[in-house]
Amino acid sequence: MKIDFIELRHIRMRLVAPFETSFGVEHDRDCIILTLRGEGLTGWGECAAGMSPGYSYETTATAWHVLTDFFVPAILEGEITEIEDLRDRLGKFKGHPLARAGLEMALWDLFAQTAEIPLATLLGGDQKAVPVGVSVGIQKDAEVLIDVVGRFIDEGYDRVKIKIKPGRDVGEVQAVRGAYPDLKLQVDANSAYMFEDTASIEALDDFDLLLIEQPLGEDDLFDHSRLQARLKTAICLDESILSVRHARQALEINACRVINIKPGRVGGLSEAKAIHDLCLDSNIPVWCGGMLETGIGRASNLAIASLPGFTLPGDISATDRYYKEDIAAPSFVLNPDSTIDVPTKPGLGVEVLSDRLDQVTLRREVFKV
Numbered sequence: 001m002k003i004d005f006i007e008l009r010h011i012r013m014r015l016v017a018p019f020e021t022s023f024g025v026e027h028d029r030d031c032i033i034l035t036l037r038g039e040g041l042t043g044w045g046e047c048a049a050g051m052s053p054g055y056s057y058e059t060t061a062t063a064w065h066v067l068t069d070f071f072v073p074a075i076l077e078g079e080i081t082e083i084e085d086l087r088d089r090l091g092k093f094k095g096h097p098l099a100r101a102g103l104e105m106a107l108w109d110l111f112a113q114t115a116e117i118p119l120a121t122l123l124g125g126d127q128k129a130v131p132v133g134v135s136v137g138i139q140k141d142a143e144v145l146i147d148v149v150g151r152f153i154d155e156g157y158d159r160v161k162i163k164i165k166p167g168r169d170v171g172e173v174q175a176v177r178g179a180y181p182d183l184k185l186q187v188d189a190n191s192a193y194m195f196e197d198t199a200s201i202e203a204l205d206d207f208d209l210l211l212i213e214q215p216l217g218e219d220d221l222f223d224h225s226r227l228q229a230r231l232k233t234a235i236c237l238d239e240s241i242l243s244v245r246h247a248r249q250a251l252e253i254n255a256c257r258v259i260n261i262k263p264g265r266v267g268g269l270s271e272a273k274a275i276h277d278l279c280l281d282s283n284i285p286v287w288c289g290g291m292l293e294t295g296i297g298r299a300s301n302l303a304i305a306s307l308p309g310f311t312l313p314g315d316i317s318a319t320d321r322y323y324k325e326d327i328a329a330p331s332f333v334l335n336p337d338s339t340i341d342v343p344t345k346p347g348l349g350v351e352v353l354s355d356r357l358d359q360v361t362l363r364r365e366v367f368k369v
């Protein structure tokens with residue numbers, strides 16, 4: 001396939017509620033939407049780099065730079081016959097997985113459209129609907145948290161993840177567990193703890209949590225394995241796993257018992273699938289993480305989460321949990337059994353609403369051959 005047109009848009013969407021984590025609070029979600037055209041088809045991608053280097057070192061500004069100056073020119077050169085070609089083209093560049101993944105998503109969309117099959121099918125997925133939960137940010141206090149969690153349970157979510165940080169951990173978990181004894185509950189620290197101050201992490205071991213996500217630094221597999229040895233509860237790694245090699249090494253040293261797979265964090269759907277395959281072979285459950293995506297990124301997450309190893313509920317919530325109006329239709333809705341349907345139309349299977357996209361665009365650039 002010859003790609004002859006690439007458009008980048010930096011967009012900003014207002015969240016229905018602020019989202020607070022151990023690294024800060026977001027009121028708006030920034031990301032880059034990519035459009036690729038080839039052979040009369042249009043593919044869409046979403047690069048999840050946000051406003052500040054909080055979750056990852058990448059930001060919309062670094063991704064814009066790396067995409068426009070390096071990755072996009074490499075894609076516009078010659079034909080792309082298969083998705084693996086992208087890895088070869090970008091192989092000489094280091095890092096920037098979120099930028100890479102945005103471009104790769106649009107290519108996967110184009111290849112699935114060419115084959116006239118849903119992206120999920122092209123990836124090898126066959127679950128029609130995937131189990132999902134909701135990720136709840138840090139709230140004003142434990143009472144508000146109980147209330148917010150209660151509202152999501154009433155909406156039908158049967159798995160809830162709460163964000164924690166030092167000083168806002170045991171108390172919140174105790175409160176939520178006390179209010180909802182049977183809830184599937186898990187926590188995410190976004191690497192806010194040091195091995196030396198994990199007494200509060202160890203104190204979480206008695207609350208029947210599904211897992212404890214990324215307690216320690218992203219570059220700290222070794223201390224995660226020391227911590228996992230002290231816990232009954234499974235550690236799940238997010239930020240620490242950037243490739244299938246990291247995943248293999250983490251499993252070899254027992255640094256975790258669960259992996260959160262985010263295609264963006266690992267440089268795209270191909271690497272995400274490779275991590276899934278490794279975990280399936282190793283009997284390690286995985287689930288699909290989220291980056292507050294628009295309907296474009298959410299469609300892609302649902303497609304990868306349809307693979308058989310995604311047995312734990314993902315951070316893929318209904319559209320109305322994030323945005324009043326999305327840039328893609330139809331909206332994703334929660335089924336009564338806490339699942340969301342995987343799109344069935346060819347490619348990503350959503351329609352991008354161009355007026356709505358224009359309204360949220362801050363900056364736009366087009367590249368043609």
Ligand code: SMG
Binds near residue numbers: 289
């Ligand atoms: O998309 O529902 C969602 C958010 C899920 O908590 C979520 N993601 O570390 O897992 C994580 C965070 C990263 C989000 S930073 C924007």
Ligand code: MG
Binds near residue numbers: 213238
């Ligand atoms: Mg996380």
